[in-house]
Amino acid sequence: MASTPTRDGPPPEVTEEQLAAMHDDPRFIDLKRRLFRFIVPATVGFLAWYLLYVLLSAYARDFMGIVLFGHINVALVLGLGQFVSTFGIAWAYSRYASRHYDAHADELHDEIVHGRED
Amino acid sequence: MELLAQSTDGSTRNLTLFLVVLMTLVTVFITVWGHRYTRTTTDFHSGGRNFSAWQNGFAIASDYMSAASFLGIAGTIALYGYDGFLYSIGFLVAWLVALLLVAELLRNSGRFTVADVLSYRMRQRPVRTATAVSTLSVSTFYLLAQMVGTGALIALLLGIQEGDTFMGMDADTAKIAGIVFVGLIMTFYVAFGGMKGNTWVQIFQAVILVGGAALLVFFVLMKYNFNISELLGQAATASGHGTAFLEPGQTYGVEVENDAVQTMWNKLSFLSLGLALVLGTAGLPHILIRFYTVPDAKTARRSINWAIGLIGSFYLMTLILGFGAAAIVGYDAIVSQNAAGNTAAPQLAQTVGTDFGGSIFGAVLLAIIASAAMAAILSTVSGLVIAASSSFAHDLYNNVIKRGKATEQQEVKVAKLASMGVGFVAIVLAIFAQNLNVAFLVGLAFAVAASANLPTLLLSLFWKRFNTNGALWGIYGGLVSALALVVFSPTFSGNASSLFGEGVDFAWFPLTNPALVSIPFGLVCAIVGTLSSSESNPSRFASMQVRALTGAGAERAAKH
Numbered sequence: 001m002a003s004t005p006t007r008d009g010p011p012p013e014v015t016e017e018q019l020a021a022m023h024d025d026p027r028f029i030d031l032k033r034r035l036f037r038f039i040v041p042a043t044v045g046f047l048a049w050y051l052l053y054v055l056l057s058a059y060a061r062d063f064m065g066i067v068l069f070g071h072i073n074v075a076l077v078l079g080l081g082q083f084v085s086t087f088g089i090a091w092a093y094s095r096y097a098s099r100h101y102d103a104h105a106d107e108l109h110d111e112i113v114h115g116r117e118d
Numbered sequence: 119m120e121l122l123a124q125s126t127d128g129s130t131r132n133l134t135l136f137l138v139v140l141m142t143l144v145t146v147f148i149t150v151w152g153h154r155y156t157r158t159t160t161d162f163h164s165g166g167r168n169f170s171a172w173q174n175g176f177a178i179a180s181d182y183m184s185a186a187s188f189l190g191i192a193g194t195i196a197l198y199g200y201d202g203f204l205y206s207i208g209f210l211v212a213w214l215v216a217l218l219l220v221a222e223l224l225r226n227s228g229r230f231t232v233a234d235v236l237s238y239r240m241r242q243r244p245v246r247t248a249t250a251v252s253t254l255s256v257s258t259f260y261l262l263a264q265m266v267g268t269g270a271l272i273a274l275l276l277g278i279q280e281g282d283t284f285m286g287m288d289a290d291t292a293k294i295a296g297i298v299f300v301g302l303i304m305t306f307y308v309a310f311g312g313m314k315g316n317t318w319v320q321i322f323q324a325v326i327l328v329g330g331a332a333l334l335v336f337f338v339l340m341k342y343n344f345n346i347s348e349l350l351g352q353a354a355t356a357s358g359h360g361t362a363f364l365e366p367g368q369t370y371g372v373e374v375e376n377d378a379v380q381t382m383w384n385k386l387s388f389l390s391l392g393l394a395l396v397l398g399t400a401g402l403p404h405i406l407i408r409f410y411t412v413p414d415a416k417t418a419r420r421s422i423n424w425a426i427g428l429i430g431s432f433y434l435m436t437l438i439l440g441f442g443a444a445a446i447v448g449y450d451a452i453v454s455q456n457a458a459g460n461t462a463a464p465q466l467a468q469t470v471g472t473d474f475g476g477s478i479f480g481a482v483l484l485a486i487i488a489s490a491a492m493a494a495i496l497s498t499v500s501g502l503v504i505a506a507s508s509s510f511a512h513d514l515y516n517n518v519i520k521r522g523k524a525t526e527q528q529e530v531k532v533a534k535l536a537s538m539g540v541g542f543v544a545i546v547l548a549i550f551a552q553n554l555n556v557a558f559l560v561g562l563a564f565a566v567a568a569s570a571n572l573p574t575l576l577l578s579l580f581w582k583r584f585n586t587n588g589a590l591w592g593i594y595g596g597l598v599s600a601l602a603l604v605v606f607s608p609t610f611s612g613n614a615s616s617l618f619g620e621g622v623d624f625a626w627f628p629l630t631n632p633a634l635v636s637i638p639f640g641l642v643c644a645i646v647g648t649l650s651s652s653e654s655n656p657s658r659f660a661s662m663q664v665r666a667l668t669g670a671g672a673e674r675a676a677k678h
Binding site: 014016017018019020022023024028031032035038039042043046047050051053054055057058059061064065067069070071072073075076079082083086087089090091093094097102105106108109112113 | 200203204207208210211213214215217218219346347348350351354361362364365366367370371385388389392396416419420422423426427430433434657658660661662663664665667668669670671
C-alpha cells in the first residue's frame with residue numbers, strides 16, 4: 001500500500017486492536033507529551049489571565065479606572081489585552097503544532113493505517 | 119429625537135424590506151443548489167466533510183455571532199458603557215478552550231454528533247439519550263432566545279411602532295409574522311439544504327454581517343477622524359455618567375449603596391456569568407458539530423483560527439458601534455425605541471448615514487445594517503436547528519430506538535422531519551413567549567453547556583477511568599442543577615424585572631447565573647458517579663486516545 005493516504009473515501013479499516021496496540025508505544029507516549037506540553041500550560045495561563053481580568057473588573061474598579069492617556073483607561077487596555085492574548089495563543093499553538101506535533105502524528109497515523117514500512 | 123419612528127416612512131421600510139428579501143432569495147437559491155448534494159448521512163449532518171479552513175471558519179463565526187452578540191452587545195455598550203465589552207471578551211476567550219482542548223480530538227474520534235465522542239467507550243443507549251437531552255435543551259433555550267428577540271426586532275427594523283401599521287400589520291402582528299418568517303426560513307435551510315447548503319448560506323451571511331458592520335464602523339470612525347480616545351470621551355460625556363461609563367460596573371456586579379450583601383451577590387453573579395461565557399462555548403453542540411465538516415483535525419484547527427480572527431475583529435467593531443451610538447444617538451433616543459438598546463446599531467446607521475449623505479444615504483445604511491442583523495439571526499438559528507435535528511436523528515432515532523440498525527436513507531429522512539418538528543415547536547414557543555423577557559436564556563444555554571457538556575466531554579477525552587455512570591451523573595447533574603438554580607433565582611421571581619413579575623417570590627438562590635455553582639457541581643457528579651461504578655474499559659480508552667491524537671481510523675471526507 002502507498003504510504004500517502006488518500007483523503008477521500010470511507011474511513012480506512014483500522015481495528016480497535018491496531019489502535020490500542022499503539023497506545024503503549026514510546027512514540028505515542030512522546031506524541032502525548034508533545035501535545036500536553038503546550039495545551040496544559042497554555043490553558044492554565046489563559047484561564048488565569050481571564051479570571052484575573054474578571055476579578056479586577058468586579059473588585060478593583062478604582063484600579064481599572066486609572067486613565068493612561070486621553071480617555072483610555074486601564075480597563076480598556078486590559079480588555080484589549082485579552083483580545084491580543086487570545087489571538088497570540090491561537091497563533092502560537094498553530095505554529096507549535098505544525099512544527100512539533102503534526103509530522104509525528106502523521107507518522108503514527110500512516111503506520112497504523114498502512115502498517116510498518118520495512 | 120425619535121429617529122427611526124420619524125423617518126421610517128415608506129421609502130426606508132421598502133428599502134430594508136427589499137434588501138432582506140433579496141438576501142433571503144440568494145440564500146434560498148444556495149439552499150436549493152445544496153439540496154442536490156444532500157443524500158447520505160455524512161452530507162446531511164456534516165456537509166460531506168469537505169469544507170476548507172476558511173469556509174468552516176466563516177460558517178463557525180456565522181453560527182456564533184447572533185443578533186444577541188451584534189445588536190445586543192452594541193446596545194449594552196451604548197446604554198451601560200464598558201460592561202457590554204465584558205460580554206464580548208468572555209465570548210472570544212472561550213474559543214481557546216475549543217481550540218486547545220476539544221476541536222481536534224473531537225474531529226478525530228466522532229462522526230456526526232457530540233454523543234459519538236461521549237459514548238465511544240460507554241454503554242451506547244443511556245449515554246446517547248443523556249447527551250441528546252442536553253443537546254436538545256441547550257439548542258432549544260438558545261433558539262427560543264433568538265426567536266423571541268427576532269419578532270420584536272423585525273418590527274423595530276421595519277420601524278413599526280405601537281399603534282402604527284405597515285402592509286396591514288400592526289406592531290403585534292408584525293412580531294408574530296417575523297417569528298413565523300424566521301422559523302420557516304431556518305427550517306427550509308436545514309430540511310432542504312442539510313449541513314452542506316446551510317454552511318454556504320452561513321458563509322454568505324457572515325460576509326454580509328461583517329461587511330455591514332465594517333462599513334458602519336468606517337463612517338463612525340471617520341466622524342471622529344479615527345481618534346478612538348475622542349470617541350470614548352464624547353460617549354462618556356453624552357452618557358451623563360462621565361468617566362464611570364468607560365469603567366466596569368454600570369450593569370454587571372453593580373455596587374448597591376448601603377447594601378453590602380446585595381453588592382456581594384451582584385459581583386458573584388457577574389463572576390458566574392464570566393465563567394459560563396468562557397466555558398460554555400466549547401460545550402455548545404451547534405458549534406462542536408461544525409468541526410466534523412472539515413477533512414481532518416489540522417483543518418479543524420485552522421478553521422478555528424479563522425473563526426477567532428473574524429469573531430475577535432467583529433467584537434472590536436461592536437465596541438466602536440456601541441460607544442458610537444452612545445455618543446451620536448444618545449441614551450434617551452435609544453431607550454425610547456427599545457429599552458434593552460437593541461436598536462442602537464440601526465439607529466446609529468441612520469444618524470451617521472444622514473450626516474454624511476442626507477436622508478437617502480441614512481436610509482441605505484439603515485437597510486444594510488438591518489439586513490446584517492437578519493443575516494446574524496438566520497445563520498445562528500439554522501445552525502441550532504441542524505444541531506438539534508442531527509442529535510435527534512443520529513442519537514435518539516438511530517442509535518437508541520433502532521439500536522444503530524437504521525439505514526442512511528431512514529436517518530436522513532428522520533433528520534429532515536426532526537428539523538421541521540424543531541422549527542414548528544420553536545415558532546409556537548416563541549409566539550407564546552414573545553412578551554416575556556427571555557434574555558436570560560442565552561446565559562442559561564451557556565451555563566448548561568458549561569456544566570453538563572464540557573466537563574463530561576473533557577473527562578471522556580482525558581480520563582481513563584471515566585465510565586457510563588460518570589457520564590450520566592455528569593450530564594444530568596450539570597443540566598438539572600443549572601436549570602433548578604435558574605428557576606429559584608431572581609431571574610424567575612422576587613422582583614419587578616423577574617419573569618413572573620412583581621408579587622411572586624420563590625427565589626432562594628441569589629445569583630442571576632447558575633454557572634458558579636452548577637459547573638463544579640456537574641464536575642463533582644461526574645467524578646463521584648464514575649468512582650461509584652466498577653465499570654472501566656481501559657482498552658477502549660487506549661484506542662480512543664490513539665484515534666483522537668493521530669487521526670487513524672477517523673472519518674474521511676465524502677467522495678465526489
